[in-house]
Amino acid sequence: MSTKSNILFGIYCPPHPQPLLAPELNQGYGNLRSAYDTLKTRIEESGADIILVYSTTWPSIVGHQIQAHPEPEWTHVDDDFHFLGSMPYKFKIDSDFSNEYMEAAKKRGLHSRTVAYDGFPIDTGSIVALSLLNPDNKIPACIISSNMYSNRSETIVLGKAANDALSTQGKKAVVVVVASLSNRMFTEHINPSEDRIHSPKDDEWNRKILEFFKDGRLEDLSQLSRDIHGQIRIQKVAAYKPVWWMAATMGQHNNYDGEILAYEALHGSGGAIIQLTPSDGSVGDKEFDEDDVEYYQGDRNVLGQGAL
Amino acid sequence: MEKGRIVLGCLAPHPPHLVYAENPEQNEPFSEGGWETLRWGYNKLARKLKNIDYDVMVIFTPHWATYIGTHFLGLPKFNSLSVDPIFPNIFRYKYDLTVDVELAEAMEKSASDSGIITKMMRNPDFRIDYGTITSCHMLNPDWDKPIVTISSNRNAHYYSGEVMNEQATALGEACLKAIEESGKKVVLVSSHSLSHRHFVTESPLPEDMSREHIYNHSQYVWDMKMVGMMRDGKMREVVDIMPEYTEQTIAETEAGGLTWMMAAMNFPQYPAEIYGYQSVIGTGNAIVAWDPNSETREIVL
Numbered sequence A: 001m002s003t004k005s006n007i008l009f010g011i012y013c014p015p016h017p018q019p020l021l022a023p024e025l026n027q028g029y030g031n032l033r034s035a036y037d038t039l040k041t042r043i044e045e046s047g048a049d050i051i052l053v054y055s056t057t058w059p060s061i062v063g064h065q066i067q068a069h070p071e072p073e074w075t076h077v078d079d080d081f082h083f084l085g086s087m088p089y090k091f092k093i094d095s096d097f098s099n100e101y102m103e104a105a106k107k108r109g110l111h112s113r114t115v116a117y118d119g120f121p122i123d124t125g126s127i128v129a130l131s132l133l134n135p136d137n138k139i140p141a142c143i144i145s146s147n148m149y150s151n152r153s154e155t156i157v158l159g160k161a162a163n164d165a166l167s168t169q170g171k172k173a174v175v176v177v178v179a180s181l182s183n184r185m186f187t188e189h190i191n192p193s194e195d196r197i198h199s200p201k202d203d204e205w206n207r208k209i210l211e212f213f214k215d216g217r218l219e220d221l222s223q224l225s226r227d228i229h230g231q232i233r234i235q236k237v238a239a240y241k242p243v244w245w246m247a248a249t250m251g252q253h254n255n256y257d258g259e260i261l262a263y264e265a266l267h268g269s270g271g272a273i274i275q276l277t278p279s280d281g282s283v284g285d286k287e288f289d290e291d292d293v294e295y296y297q298g299d300r301n302v303l304g305q306g307a308l
Numbered sequence B: 001m002e003k004g005r006i007v008l009g010c011l012a013p014h015p016p017h018l019v020y021a022e023n024p025e026q027n028e029p030f031s032e033g034g035w036e037t038l039r040w041g042y043n044k045l046a047r048k049l050k051n052i053d054y055d056v057m058v059i060f061t062p063h064w065a066t067y068i069g070t071h072f073l074g075l076p077k078f079n080s081l082s083v084d085p086i087f088p089n090i091f092r093y094k095y096d097l098t099v100d101v102e103l104a105e106a107m108e109k110s111a112s113d114s115g116i117i118t119k120m121m122r123n124p125d126f127r128i129d130y131g132t133i134t135s136c137h138m139l140n141p142d143w144d145k146p147i148v149t150i151s152s153n154r155n156a157h158y159y160s161g162e163v164m165n166e167q168a169t170a171l172g173e174a175c176l177k178a179i180e181e182s183g184k185k186v187v188l189v190s191s192h193s194l195s196h197r198h199f200v201t202e203s204p205l206p207e208d209m210s211r212e213h214i215y216n217h218s219q220y221v222w223d224m225k226m227v228g229m230m231r232d233g234k235m236r237e238v239v240d241i242m243p244e245y246t247e248q249t250i251a252e253t254e255a256g257g258l259t260w261m262m263a264a265m266n267f268p269q270y271p272a273e274i275y276g277y278q279s280v281i282g283t284g285n286a287i288v289a290w291d292p293n294s295e296t297r298e299i300v301l
């Protein structure tokens, strides 16, 4: 299985700007920064053709938007953490792949479009990830948004479409999922040196999720996604989607070598940097009870069914 | 010094479609029009504003969402390009605006003194959100008055609609105190739609009005209930049902703007001026104004 994968390895990392802008403010931020640096080298040495970023801090509404500007450039400032400084960026995007991904998504029933506008506001999470993991643009990237209204089936199909596009173009990818674990931040300003996970409950859940990651049980995490959403995600969007997309893109199984490079607090939220590499071993034999889905049919008209 | 006061409060929805449809020189994409019911309503309200003596527009926006307190713009000038992250095909707008930093600081201090978590935003690279730009452009296309943007702290996400109501009320009261002490005449702007479920597809020509309608009838009925209560001057009651309304219609009132503005205006018990209601990509949008001056208050629609 692993020999045929289009994905060399996957990375899960947080969207907050502290590791980029202020790693010196807290040892944890510094640890996260070191983990990014380690992965930067591993990506460079991986032979990847593309870095595929799925960011939870880029919401879309009209279908699934995919960044396709060949050289997006701007100086970004975060809505909350503007006082930490600005984030100038210039990325190299594989526009050919972006267009292929859009077509692949359409073939699976999704509404999708590319965006390629000067000055388009790339989100904090994507900027942090690409600036730290690929600072010299040695490898072209593609960024995918997270549709506000989409739920499981749509997100799984979106992940599969990414794999279709990689197969069509014969490209090997490193996938990067930008998301917190627990995402409850402190609602007041804190002294960064006193940062910690918001509550023991969030911390315990984060550590349980990290056990799964460490064991390579990505499909199990995908199955647990709704529980995670209910327990440690503030309800900004319909569902906790990043592990659905990651699992679908990487092959929907538990055969990975997992490595937790860092787990630290970011203004109270759980920031983990994780690498998952396809392997031959498998952990567990869980029965997957949420249905697999290949093609997105749109919302079911439940209200209109069964009425007399 | 004469006591400062609020001279008008405006519910000013900000779908970028409205600016796109107006084809101002600042916006790059070209349209063939669309959404006239809202645009003509906005045009009429903009004419009313031309006849009102005011110093500054204070705007509360959902599209500068902050989770760590309420933030205020804190530099005198901002000019750049605003590209809508959701609808970049229709909104790429060059802005050049002035901020009343003195009033922003006074409101920030007043809010902070009353126990609200606050922050001044002093980063010159900060990009102004498209909610601020759309609402301000439609209300004052000449941009000849300074503004203050207040971020929306997302209490509804972190806690509940009820907590949002309480916090936004406290913020409104703190802002009123600062406005009164400033001696300035202020227009308040609450920038948002009412019901807020979007279609997730867009017609090839976004301004094709044969495709535009409310997302579903339930959203419409709720919106009409709200507009009816505004028309009847029942703003305390509107704020009281805000949590349920917001949940039922995933309304953009979740950000707290309307509650903030109504609290600052002491929950008007006089009829609101209704300037229009129309859907934009499925969402419900009303343009409404509260004129404290009974001599200039009108029945518009």
Ligand SMILES: [Fe+2]
Pocket (backbone or CB within 6 Å): B014, B062, B063, B131, B192, B193, B252
């Ligand atoms: Fe909005």
